[in-house]
Amino acid sequence: MSEVTNILERAEHQDRPDARYYIEVVFDEFIELYGDRVYGDDPSLVGGIARLAGRPVTVLAQLRGHTLEQRIRCNFSMTMPEGYRKAVRLMRQAEKFHRPVVCLVDTLGAYPGREAEQRGQSSAIAACLAAMLGLRTSIVSILIGNGGSGGALALCLADRVAI
Numbered sequence: 001m002s003e004v005t006n007i008l009e010r011a012e013h014q015d016r017p018d019a020r021y022y023i024e025v026v027f028d029e030f031i032e033l034y035g036d037r038v039y040g041d042d043p044s045l046v047g048g049i050a051r052l053a054g055r056p057v058t059v060l061a062q063l064r065g066h067t068l069e070q071r072i073r074c075n076f077s078m079t080m081p082e083g084y085r086k087a088v089r090l091m092r093q094a095e096k097f098h099r100p101v102v103c104l105v106d107t108l109g110a111y112p113g114r115e116a117e118q119r120g121q122s123s124a125i126a127a128c129l130a131a132m133l134g135l136r137t138s139i140v141s142i143l144i145g146n147g148g149s150g151g152a153l154a155l156c157l158a159d160r161v162a163i
Contacts, residue, residue, distance in 0.1 A: 019046065019061035019104045022144060027052055027059060036085035039119055044074040044111075045083030047090045052102065058094035060087050060155060061104035064145065078111040079151055081124035087155065088124075088131045091139075100138040103155040106145035110154070125154045132157040 023030050027050035034041045047060045063070075064077035071077075094101050110121055132139060132155075139158035147156070 015066075016145065018066065019063050019106055019144060022104055023050070023059060023061060027057070028054075030059065033090060034086075036082040037089060038085055039082050042075075042080040042083030042086060044077055044079045044107075045086060047086055049099070056097075056099050058090050058099050058101045059104070060090060060101065062107045062151075062155065064106055075111050077107045077146065078109060079107060079154075080111045080116050081119045081121045084110075084121075084124035084128040084154055088128050091131050091135055095135050095137045098137060100140065101135070101158075103139065103141040103158065105141055105143045105147055105152050105155050107148060107151040108146050109149035110151035125150050128154040129157055 023046070030048055030050040032046060032048040036042070044063055045060065046063055047058070050057055050059050062077055062079060062083075063074045065071040065074045091101055093099075110116070110125060140160045140162070141156045141158035142162045143152070143156070146152070
């Protein structure tokens with residue numbers, strides 16, 4: 001079996017850890033923040049402030065869930081415009097307070113539904129990319145699972161990307 005096949009099989013494995021697991025074991029004192037201040041909150045993208053090795057950081061993480069109920073709630077890891085706008089809001093806050101940003105990426109892609117397009121899916125992704133390009137703080141993105149389409153790219157325009 002090739003290394004690429006092995007990596008893809010691990011990314012698709014149903015029992016692999018998700019972003020909530022990594023937040024619990026890697027970071028201390030995680031405080032979740034909600035909402036995009038425009039429409040609402042997207043449960044497929046969790047964001048907040050935590051400590052990493054004693055230093056405050058901003059964490060942005062795409063959730064996929066383990067049970068069918070969790071996956072439905074998280075749109076099967078497909079982030080809505082509200083999630084990308086929340087990410088931009090928290091990245092700007094991180095820049096203001098000189099906190100590095102850590103992104104945990106795990107998505108099949110941005111949510112492709114009509115309601116997402118009506119609420120500005122493509123412009124929300126573009127704003128997220130633009131924010132990451134201009135951010136004056138460090139950004140590290142870690143692919144912890146799937147990394148499909150612009151939905152993943154919106155959180156991977158970083159100083160360092162790891163798999």
